[in-house]
Amino acid sequence: MNKSAFPKKVLILGSGALKIGEAGEFDYSGSQAIKALKEEGIKTILVNPNIATNQTSKNLANEVYFLPVNPYFVEKVIAAERPDAILLSFGGQTALNCGLELDKKGVFKKYGVEVLGEESPIAEAQVIQLFSRIFKSLNVKVLVEVNSIGCKRCRPVYKKLLSAYYRARSRQVCEDCRKRSGANILRVLDCKEEKCQIIKRGAPPIVDHLCEGCRNHFKLFLEFIEGLDLPFTLNHYLVRGLDYYTRTVFEFLPEDFGKMDDETSHAQVALGGGGRYDHLIEILGGRPTPALGAALGIERVIELMKQHSPEEGVEKRPLVFLVQLGELAKKKSLQVFDDFVKCHIPIAESFGKENIKSQLSIANKLQVTYALILGHKEALEGTIILRDMVSGKQETIAISDVAREVKKRLVRR
Ligand SMILES: [Zn+2]
């Protein structure tokens, strides 16, 4: 993109709601994007339902909407804000799916919104760097494995080559690997059977069969990542499970992965991973748009954190659940959330859910002591409803006092 074509106002989609007990997608890379855009003098509007993440830190984006990342709400934001462009590659799968949905509905066309991508391999290096920083801050030591799996031009050629190699050795591999010729041939590289491992070691590596564009991209990527001073290894057989990945793929593994027994597969222990998916938007009917993303398996990361530092950093079971209803309430929720964090009271929310029943049922499942209910009326009055989840008793308190009040009561229990 040349500089004169830079947009003036950009909409950035964060990831979906982070819910306890589910793997979530971190969106730290988005905050870096926001900083970079701001430096260029571009106005940023962020849609992100997670008030606890880095992206939503105060004054980061020019405007933040605490709304679910779904086509319904995002279209409303587009209609209200009229951005020139949208960035989909920072919110993981949720943002991407939402973008595809909006594209299909013709929303981007209707409002003249351009979908922006990032073509340079520096984007992958940045995502890896950011994730490494997250792991470092959590005291989790990781190993990064990288590979290129080519593009729609060179990958089919490589697949044919690999198929031929395996066909010639079909008696020496397991039943599954025999079946994987054709569309699934890359999956043979994931096989954990001992006899297949031996065959795999002799298989042609994909990096030797990349087209010129992919080769240059990968070379440049390696240069970037070498400059980052973090440990990485080239794994010629890393393919990731999804077909829509193109070029760079990467995975974060526990540092001692090499010492684990051979039966342990990447899929079992990977702490996260990602890659580029330049063709995905096109495959689904959109314009060709470079994109990339990564996700963390939060539960595995927390497991490792517990092993390394049993006291610190472990997410505590929430004692309070915040239920919010309506736009104004959502905006006010931020302050409430902040107050509880400051008072060290573990609090949970589910901004992805819209009605009170589904939110209270999550509160029930989490077995919290109190639920806070913030509706439109309360938000206007500056109050909040405190519900004792054991007795079912409810009372209305001033929003500014609620964290201190709950703390007092929790101590008394
Ligand atoms: Zn290629």
Ligand SMILES: [Zn+2]
């Ligand atoms: Zn096998």
